[in-house]
Amino acid sequence: ARLVVLVSGSGTNLQALLDAVDAHGAQAYGARVVAVGADRSGTEGLARAERAGIPTFVCRLRDHATRAEWDAALTAATEAYDPDLVVSAGFMKIVGERFLARFGGRVVNTHPALLPSFPGTHGVRDALAYGAKVTGCTVHFVDDGVDTGPIIAQGVVEVLDEDEADAGAALHERIKEVERRLLVDVVGRLARDGYRIEGRKVRPQDG
Ligand code: GRF
Numbered sequence: 001a002r003l004v005v006l007v008s009g010s011g012t013n014l015q016a017l018l019d020a021v022d023a024h025g026a027q028a029y030g031a032r033v034v035a036v037g038a039d040r041s042g043t044e045g046l047a048r049a050e051r052a053g054i055p056t057f058v059c060r061l062r063d064h065a066t067r068a069e070w071d072a073a074l075t076a077a078t079e080a081y082d083p084d085l086v087v088s089a090g091f092m093k094i095v096g097e098r099f100l101a102r103f104g105g106r107v108v109n110t111h112p113a114l115l116p117s118f119p120g121t122h123g124v125r126d127a128l129a130y131g132a133k134v135t136g137c138t139v140h141f142v143d144d145g146v147d148t149g150p151i152i153a154q155g156v157v158e159v160l161d162e163d164e165a166d167a168g169a170a171l172h173e174r175i176k177e178v179e180r181r182l183l184v185d186v187v188g189r190l191a192r193d194g195y196r197i198e199g200r201k202v203r204p205q206d207g
Contacts, residue, residue, distance in 0.1 A: 001031040001084035001191035006091035007038050011045025013089035013110060016180035017187060018052050030192035035081040037074065039093045055081070061093065071096030078103065087187060088142060092121060100144055105197055107142035108190070110183050112175045114138060114154055119147035124172040132159055135171070137179035139186045141197060150200045152190075155182045 005014050017033055026032035036049035041058045049056045057077040064070040075098045078086060088095070088109040095107065113123030115138040118130070127135035136156040143149035155178035163171040189195075194205030 002034045002082060003031050003085050003087055003187065003191075004035045004037060004078050004081050004083040005033055005049075005087045005089055006078075007036060007043065007045030007089055008040060008092040009043055009045060009090050011036075011043065011048045011090065012176060013087075013180055013183050014045050015048050016184050017087065017089070018048065018054075020184045020188065024188075029188050031085070031187060034083065035078075037077055039091065045090070067096060068098070071098045075099045075102050085187065085190060087183070089183065094146055095142065097144070100142070104143070105141065108152065108183075108187065109140055109142045109147070109149070110179055111138045111140065111147050112172060112179060114156070115140060115147050115151060123147075124168045124175060128159060128163055128168045128171060134158055135175065137175050137182060139179075139182050141202065150197050150202050152202050153182050153186050155179065 005017060007014050014036060021029050021032050033054055035055045035057065036046065037057045037059060038046050040060060046056050059070060059074040059077055061070045064073060074095065079102060084106065086103050086107045088107060111123055113127050114136045118126040134156050136154055138151055139153045140151045141149040157175045157178055159171060196203055196205060
């Protein structure tokens with residue numbers, strides 16, 4: 001399968017996917033990253049793609065008069081690489097109608113909380129502030145809501161007393177360790193086995 005990965009920041013989830021393809025070979029893993037897109041330039045995630053010799057593109061919201069035009073540009077830039085799956089890994093923008101019309105049902109997102117708890121851009125901090133004893137990460141398909149699509153897999157991470165001390169930075173790192181493994185496993189399985197989405201359930205193709 002052809003993967004386009006969308007990033008905004010450090011790109012450690014992207015790096016985990018790149019390392020999985022390297023370790024297993026694209027054939028055995030079932031997928032390879034054909035391009036990396038970002039909503040801003042100069043991020044570590046883009047640098048990781050460049051180091052791996054993978055094409056990149058940047059679609060910045062502020063370069064477009066409207067959000068709809070940005071969404072159309074992101075769709076066109078992604079489409080150019082003919083992806084089988086789009087992986088949003090730390091991509092901090094909400095894709096629009098056009099993007100979902102083109103890639104709906106094939107966009108996987110990873111979120112650093114146990115959805116439906118703590119959606120949005122501060123999932124780690126919100127779980128900590130709420131006093132949750134466990135939190136974690138969720139890999140899900142993107143639908144037209146925010147962090148609301150069908151859940152594919154989740155991983156649980158304990159919240160520790162000392163997590164209060166650094167506003168959740170250490171907690172987010174612990175979550176990211178689980179998240180990277182979960183994302184690599186899910187993407188490989190979806191690519192190799194195929195899948196179908198039935199309402200809120202995700203099943204293997206012929207399962
Ligand atoms: C991940 O925890 C992702 O769930 C969240 O931001 C983080 C991105 O990390 N949205 P990275 O850019 O993959 O290192």
